[in-house]
Amino acid sequence: MTGLDFRAEAEALQGQLIAWRRDLHQHPELGFEVSRTAGVVARTLGELGYEVRTQVGRSGVVALLHGGRPGPTVMLRADMDALPIQEISDAPYVSCVPGVMHACGHDGHVAIGLGAATLLARHAAELPGRVLFIFQPAEEGDGGAAAMVADGALADPKPDAAFGLHLWNTVPLGRVVAQAGPLMAAADTLRITVRGRGGHGALPHQTVDAVAVTGQVLSALQTIVSRNVDPQETAVLTIGTVHGGTAFNVIAETVEMQGTLRTFSPVVRETVLTRLQVLLDGVTAGLGAKYELKVHEMTSAVINDPAMAEIAHLAAVQVVGKAAVPWHAPLMVSEDFSEFARRVPACFMLVGSANAELGLNAPHHNPRFDFDERALPIGAALLATAAARFLEGGQI
Ligand SMILES: [Zn+2]
Ligand SMILES: [Zn+2]
Known part of the structure; x- marks a missing residue:
C-alpha cells in the first residue's frame, strides 16, 4: 500500500464527513428503528458502486465492493443507533428529536464508515479481494450485531477478517488505540x-x-x-x-x-x-x-486477534504516527462488535476524539456529549488503511 495515503485523501473529504455526521446528529434514531439512517447509508453506498442489501437483521445494511482481482474478504463495521437522552447543546446541529440524541458517537461512526467506503471505492481496481461493509442497528444493548449475523450478514461472502472502531472521548484527538487482547468487557x-x-x-x-x-x-x-x-x-x-x-x-x-x-x-x-x-x-x-x-x-468480551491487531496497529501508525498509538488499559464497557469478533479474526480500535480546550470531552452517554470532528478523517483513513493492508497480505 505504499502508493496510497488514505489520511491525505480522508482530510480532503472532511467537509463531506462533517456534513454526513451533522445530518445524522440532527436526526438520531433508536435501536432497530433506524430507517432514515439506513436509507442514507444504502443510498450513498449504492452511488459509490457497492452491491447493497438492506433490512438485514431488521434494519441493517450490508454492502460489498469488488476489488480488481481475486483475494480475501475484509469486513468493516459501523453502528447507527442513538440513545434515549435529551441533548443539552448550543451547537447548530443539535438533535431535532426530543429525548433522543447521538450521545455515543455512532453518528460519527456512520460518517467514518461512509468515508472509508468512499476511499476504498476510489481504489477498488488497485485492491485484491472484496470489502464487506456492515452498518448495524441496535448496538446499545438490543443485540443488533447478533440479529445481523442471524440474518446472514457474514454468510455470503464469509469475511476473513474484520475491523471496527469507536470514537473515544477520553482519548485525545490524534491518538488511536489498536492492540491485541482484551479491549472491552x-x-x-x-x-x-x-x-x-x-x-x-x-x-x-x-x-x-x-x-x-x-x-x-x-x-x-x-x-x-x-x-x-x-x-x-x-x-x-x-x-x-x-x-x-x-x-x-x-x-x-x-x-x-x-x-x-x-x-x-x-x-x-x-x-x-x-x-x-x-x-x-x-x-x-x-x-x-x-x-x-x-x-x-x-x-461477550471484545478480544482482539493478535494478527489482526498487528495489521490495525501498523495502519494506525501509518495514519497518525507511532507516538500517537499508545497502549490503553482494557475498558469495562461492552460492545457487540464481539458478535463479529468471535466468528471472524478481528480487531476493534479506539479513535481519540477528545478536545478538552474546546469542551469536547464530555463522557459517552452524557447529554453534553460531543466530539472533535477532526477525528472523522482519521477514523475513515484508519478503516481504509487496515482493510487495504489486510487485503494486500499485511504489506506496507
Ligand atoms: Zn454507547
Ligand atoms: Zn457506542
Whole structure:
C-alpha cells in the first residue's frame, strides 16, 4: 500500500464527513428503528458502486465492493443507533428529536464508515479481494450485531477478517488505540427478586422482611469480587437498582434488584455467577426468604486477534504516527462488535476524539456529549488503511 495515503485523501473529504455526521446528529434514531439512517447509508453506498442489501437483521445494511482481482474478504463495521437522552447543546446541529440524541458517537461512526467506503471505492481496481461493509442497528444493548449475523450478514461472502472502531472521548484527538487482547468487557444483566412474607411494621416476628434480607444480600455480594475473584483478574458486579416496599409501616414482601456483571474471562464470569447463587442460597435460606435470579448474557468480551491487531496497529501508525498509538488499559464497557469478533479474526480500535480546550470531552452517554470532528478523517483513513493492508497480505 505504499502508493496510497488514505489520511491525505480522508482530510480532503472532511467537509463531506462533517456534513454526513451533522445530518445524522440532527436526526438520531433508536435501536432497530433506524430507517432514515439506513436509507442514507444504502443510498450513498449504492452511488459509490457497492452491491447493497438492506433490512438485514431488521434494519441493517450490508454492502460489498469488488476489488480488481481475486483475494480475501475484509469486513468493516459501523453502528447507527442513538440513545434515549435529551441533548443539552448550543451547537447548530443539535438533535431535532426530543429525548433522543447521538450521545455515543455512532453518528460519527456512520460518517467514518461512509468515508472509508468512499476511499476504498476510489481504489477498488488497485485492491485484491472484496470489502464487506456492515452498518448495524441496535448496538446499545438490543443485540443488533447478533440479529445481523442471524440474518446472514457474514454468510455470503464469509469475511476473513474484520475491523471496527469507536470514537473515544477520553482519548485525545490524534491518538488511536489498536492492540491485541482484551479491549472491552463481557456484559451480563442480572435481576434478583427476594421474596419474604409481608406484614405490619410493628409486628416483625410475623413476617420475613424482604428489605432486611436484601441488605444482607447486598453486603454479601460485595465479597465476590473482593474475596473470590483472583486479584490479577478483572470483574465488576454492580447492583444499579433496588426497589421494594410500599409504606413506612408495612414490611415488604418482595424486593427487586437489577445489576450488571462485567468480565473478560469466561472462568471469572462463571466464578462470579456461581458465588452469586451460593450466597443468595445461603443468605435467603438463613433468613427464611426465597429468591429468583435471572441472568441475561448481553454481550461477550471484545478480544482482539493478535494478527489482526498487528495489521490495525501498523495502519494506525501509518495514519497518525507511532507516538500517537499508545497502549490503553482494557475498558469495562461492552460492545457487540464481539458478535463479529468471535466468528471472524478481528480487531476493534479506539479513535481519540477528545478536545478538552474546546469542551469536547464530555463522557459517552452524557447529554453534553460531543466530539472533535477532526477525528472523522482519521477514523475513515484508519478503516481504509487496515482493510487495504489486510487485503494486500499485511504489506506496507
Ligand atoms: Zn454507547
Ligand atoms: Zn457506542
